[in-house]
Amino acid sequence: MNTIEGWSEVAFNNRDPVYLQVVRHFKERIATGRSSAGQIIPSRRELGAFMKINPNTVQKAYKEMEDQQLIITEGNSPSRITNDTRLLNQIREELLGDAVRDFWGKVKNIDVPIEELLLLVERHFREEGEKK
Amino acid sequence: MIEVTGIRKRYRGRDVLNDVSFTAEKGELTCLIGVNGAGKSTILKLIMGLTPLTGGTIRIDGQALEPKLYEKIAFVPDHLTMPSGMRLSEALRFMADFYESWNEKRADELMRFFQLEHSARIGSLSKGIAAKFNLLLGFAQDSDYLLLDEPFSGIDLFSREAITEVFTSDLMEHRGVLLTTHEIGEMEHLVDKAVLLKGGKVSLSFHCEEMRSEKGKSVIDVMREVYGA
Numbered sequence: 001m002n003t004i005e006g007w008s009e010v011a012f013n014n015r016d017p018v019y020l021q022v023v024r025h026f027k028e029r030i031a032t033g034r035s036s037a038g039q040i041i042p043s044r045r046e047l048g049a050f051m052k053i054n055p056n057t058v059q060k061a062y063k064e065m066e067d068q069q070l071i072i073t074e075g076n077s078p079s080r081i082t083n084d085t086r087l088l089n090q091i092r093e094e095l096l097g098d099a100v101r102d103f104w105g106k107v108k109n110i111d112v113p114i115e116e117l118l119l120l121v122e123r124h125f126r127e128e129g130e131k132k
Numbered sequence: 133m134i135e136v137t138g139i140r141k142r143y144r145g146r147d148v149l150n151d152v153s154f155t156a157e158k159g160e161l162t163c164l165i166g167v168n169g170a171g172k173s174t175i176l177k178l179i180m181g182l183t184p185l186t187g188g189t190i191r192i193d194g195q196a197l198e199p200k201l202y203e204k205i206a207f208v209p210d211h212l213t214m215p216s217g218m219r220l221s222e223a224l225r226f227m228a229d230f231y232e233s234w235n236e237k238r239a240d241e242l243m244r245f246f247q248l249e250h251s252a253r254i255g256s257l258s259k260g261i262a263a264k265f266n267l268l269l270g271f272a273q274d275s276d277y278l279l280l281d282e283p284f285s286g287i288d289l290f291s292r293e294a295i296t297e298v299f300t301s302d303l304m305e306h307r308g309v310l311l312t313t314h315e316i317g318e319m320e321h322l323v324d325k326a327v328l329l330k331g332g333k334v335s336l337s338f339h340c341e342e343m344r345s346e347k348g349k350s351v352i353d354v355m356r357e358v359y360g361a
Contacts, residue, residue: 014350017341049300053321
């Protein structure tokens with residue numbers, strides 16, 4: 001069974017810990033429905049080879065996701081995405097919340113009225129949507 | 133674990149290495165980084181006992197260097213050392229005869245993976261192909277440690293990618309790899325630990341992921357600071 005099918009390569013940046021970037025990639029996949037509850041995920045080695053990163057880094061990412069209970073590894077069977085839908089639903093909120101906080105961090109010093117800001121966001125959203 | 137403690141090497145009246153200490157763990161990829169002439173290759177040669185130590189100690193899994201330890205370590209020099217008239221099939225036979233740790237099945241897999249021709253002669257190989265075959269001679273030994281001298285220098289992008297792929301494969305599992313390079317390039321996300329050499333000393337050694345989480349710096353960022361380019 002090819003569990004790597006449907007995975008895309010990720011352009012990692014060099015300055016954030018790679019394992020956290022891997023965790024984030026999983027969260028994005030979950031938030032967008034590309035990975036769903038109970039789904040088997042690639043083995044550490046498979047993912048490392050595919051993403052051209054150190055398997056130890058993938059191991060660390062999987063450990064982190066196990067700690068966050070995002071994935072489950074039982075005995076020798078392959079790791080799976082959790083079945084805890086409440087947790088999975090939170091991920092989308094978490095990602096959006098983070099993005100909004102980052103955005104706010106950048107615009108707050110510009111002192112722009114919320115109406116204008118929302119209008120700009122809306123316009124950008126439409127323009128980018130058309131490009132796709 | 134390869135444990136290098138306070139080693140010194142004096143060569144032609146010059147201190148090539150002056151009190152170098154670091155460790156390379158099993159299951160990790162450790163990268164010795166330094167500009168040309170920093171003494172990277174000399175360190176690998178010292179570990180392999182190919183040149184005498186002026187001072188300091190080198191231990192492998194707690195044991196002092198001795199001939200039988202060398203079945204545990206494979207060394208890939210920066211150029212292919214097989215006679216140029218040999219065919220690849222003959223070179224493989226040579227390795228099988230001389231190394232107890234030679235793994236024929238693995239050698240076959242790698243011959244296929246690198247798309248190497250058994251009938252080709254060593255002397256007729258292009259640089260990239262020769263580099264791949266050179267690596268194969270190291271990778272196909274069932275050794276606990278693998279030392280690679282500049283495995284990426286002077287070879288094309290596609291050969292580099294193929295080699296990078298081997299580093300993430302199960303061939304590397306549980307092995308300790310120590311390699312030298314003067315540029316980190318596409319290795320950035322493969323390396324567990326970086327040891328930066330400068331002026332015959334270890335100027336800094338760190339785990340790459342820790343450096344990223346604690347300081348937000350890439351290996352290249354740190355190299356810029358250390359080598360001041």
